[in-house]
Amino acid sequence: MSKNLALEKVGRARLVYTLMKSGWKVGEAYDDGYDILAHHPVKDRTVFIELKTMDITNRTSAGHLTAPITKTEQVNCTHIVIYVEPEGLFFIARKAEILTSKGNVFAALNKKRQMCKPRAGSRSFARFKNAWNELLN
8 A cells, every 4th residue: 555545545545534523424426526425414414525635744845835736626525624644634525616727726834834814815725724614615
């Protein structure tokens, strides 16, 4: 198993566990353009989540946190969740809020590999740290 595949499995398990603790009913999706199907029975809300996992320690000092979102994912998911190690951070956003014109998600890192505060109007996912309420929007 590759390091990236292991990280994806960890991120998926932590996301599902976190959602279930909050009352969501969760299922995995395969080849549907999203990874997680979640329904909140009390709020009567269903979301289609694309999960991207990243490891800051795998980035160079000049690198940023970026991930491509395929055309199928762009069409079919409603929300994008980014799971970042080694801190175990979650960033939750509606896809329209963070997708760049090139179909990526990103957050800038400084030379110490710390996430930069996003500029006003930026599509950086950094402003959506632990924004679990985004799933209800």
